[in-house]
Each structure stands twice: as C-alpha cells, then as structure tokens.
Amino acid sequence: MNISQSQGRVKQLLGLETAPHLKARMTTQWIMLIVLLSLIPAVGVEIYYFGFGIIFQFLNCTITAVVLEALVSLLRHQKISRNVGDLSAIVTSLILALTLPPMLPCYYSVVATVFAILIVKAIFGGLGQNIFNPAMAGFVFIMISCPGIVGSSYVSPAPQAYKAATLTESYSIIYRGASKELVQNQIDAMTISDDNQESNDALTMATKLLDKVDVMSGATYLDAIKSYRKQGELNRLDGHEFTSAKYQAYLALFIAYCIGGIVLMSFRIIIIRMVVAFFAAFVLIQFVMHNLYPGYFMSVTDGLLIGGTMICAFYIMTDPVTNAGTSKGRIYFAVLLAFLIVFLRAFGSYNDTVAFAVMLSNACAPLIDVLTKRRAYGIKYRGKH
DSSP states (O other): OEEEEETTEEEEEGGGSOSOOSOOSSOHHHHHHHHHHHTHHHHHHHHHHHOTHHHHHHHHHHHHHHHHHHHHHHHTTOOHHHHHHTOHHHHHHHHHHHHSOTTOOHHHHHHHHHIIIIIIIITTTSTTTOSSOHHHHHHHHHHHHOHHHHHTTOOOOOTTGGGTSOHHHHHHHHHHOOOOHHHHHHHHHHHHHHHHTOOSOHHHHHHHTGGGOOSOTTOOHHHHTHHHHHTTOGGGSOOOOTTSTTTHHHHHHHHHHHHHHHHHHHTTOSOHHHHHHHHHHHHHHHHHHHHHOTTTSOOHHHHHHSSSHHHIIIIITTOTTTSOSSHHHHHHHHHHHHHHHHHHHHHOSSSOOHHHHHHHHHHHHHHHHHHTOOOOTTSSSTTOO
C-alpha cells in the first residue's frame, strides 16, 4: 500500500499497488522454508535406505532452478532477490529430487528441472500462475522421454544403503557415468544379508552374496510386480512384512511424510479437510477394488506405503496454485486424485502413476472451480431470480 501526504492529509494510493493490500504475517518465503524443513525427515530416510544419490539430485535441481529463476527475472525486469528469495524454486527442486531415481545421470535431472521451471512455471507467468505442478510435470517429462534410463536408475531400498551408495560412488555414477549395477547389486545383497541375519556387517556380507542375488538390479517393489499386475495375478504374490529389511524403507518414509504433514497442518499451511478427504477416498476405493479384483489392485496398506501416495497427499496435492480454488472444489479434487491414483496404478503402463494422476487432476481443477463456484449474492434465494 502506497501512502502520500498532500495539504496536510494522508492519502492511500490503492490504485498504485495490486491486491492484497493487507499483508499476512506468513509470507511465501516463510511458507516455503517450513515446507523445506518439514521434508528433512524424508531426506534422512532416503539417504539411509537409498544412498547419497538424492543429495546430488537435489543439488542438480536446485542450481538449475535458481539460475533459471534469475534468468527469467532479468528478462522480465524483475528483482532477482524477490523471485529467488521466495524459495519456491528450491521447494520444487527438493520434491523433484525425492521423486527422481537416486542414480540418475546429472543431465537428466537438469533437463527435468528446466522443463519444470521454464515450460511449466515461467511461461505461464511464474509463481501463482502455473496450471500444473512443476515438480510432477518435470518428472513426467523425463519419464516419458527417457523411460529406459530412468527406470534403470532406481535403487531397491535396504538398511544402511548409504554404505554402498556412498558420496564417492554416487558422485561417480551421477557425474562421471560410472556403472551403477555394482552398487545396485550390493544394496540388493545387503537386504538379503540383513533378512538372513548372517552378519552384522551388511556391506561385507553384501559383497559375498552378489552371486546369490536373483532380482532385477535396482528394481523397486512396483517394478517387481509389474508383470503380475498386467496379467491380473497380484493375488498370487505372497504377503510381506513392512518391518523386514526389504520393505521397512516404505514404512519409514510413511512415518517421515506423516511427520512433515503434521508440521504443515500445525502451521495451517495445508488444508486438513482436503487431506482427510483424500485419505478417506483412497482407502475406500482401494479397499473395495482390492476385494473385488485382487489380481489388479493392491491392498490398502500397500497402496498407502508403497509409491508416492504420502508425498502426494501432504506436499503435492495441497499446492494451492494447482488444486481447486473453492472449498467444495478442493474436496472433489482430492477425491478425483485418489480415484485416479488407484486406477492408473492398476491399469497404467508405468509403475507408479501418482505424477500422471496429479497432472490430470490439475487439468480438471478449472472445471471443478466452475462447477463449484459460489452462488452470486441475491440470486435464486427463496425461489427469486
């Protein structure tokens, strides 16, 4: 708000500054900072169970995003400090890094970030104007463009995976093009050694068990069940215990994202009823479809813990820019997203389709706003027009 003084009177020149004229204490910068801090538990879990690759992916995405934000600010004659200082680009970079494979070569993560920041965010007008979630759009772009290299760069989780995927090994794979199969096999063998309780030194035992590993290198659970899912034979697979070494990473990530979500809700950064609506719809749809068609649909527990369901519920779906703008619309948006995740996972061509479901829901958000718009004051009250 601009204020000037003329002939002893103070005037408010509202026309010289865009709304809102009343400034909230919780600025965009503070919101983004809280989001970043709330993701620290998830980053810690990723390092412990997947190795140090996420650190380099985050650096790649962050440096690229900051440079692009500065370049766009220069081209638009805007303050670089304001656009970069709101931390929105860094939040996008961290979420993108959490979804990208930890062993992905650096230029792929850079390309994904360029698409997210330039094509999805900047071209639409910058922060607050983009239609699609930038991080999910960048992930979908690189996944569709390079499915082979993206799919082969994942790491199957294992306790103390950071001992195999060390900073040095991860750096060599991501920046120097070193072979990632050895590290992936070591991590797979670490899971076997931990489950068999044959040694307290997981890394030593992993080297001895490399010839016993009979799984796809770096294959995640969704990779492993892909052929069964397409044939409608998921019910033939044995159940699994999420406290075992092979699957406890998914339980740990579930807890980490829940902690982050509680932090966001305590600061009222995300809408609680939207999150509740998403989980209620997801659990109901997953439960019904699993019992009706167990060969195609995972159980409720698997659906919640495995894949990107939790990060979607707390950090992606709740993005105020790309979801619906009305109170009812946000509930419908959450239900639609839950429905799409369940069904695209069952019949989609990709292993985890959360990003695709998010973008489809983003595309439907304007229509949801139209269908749930508020009634104009004085229109159709008590039968009057």
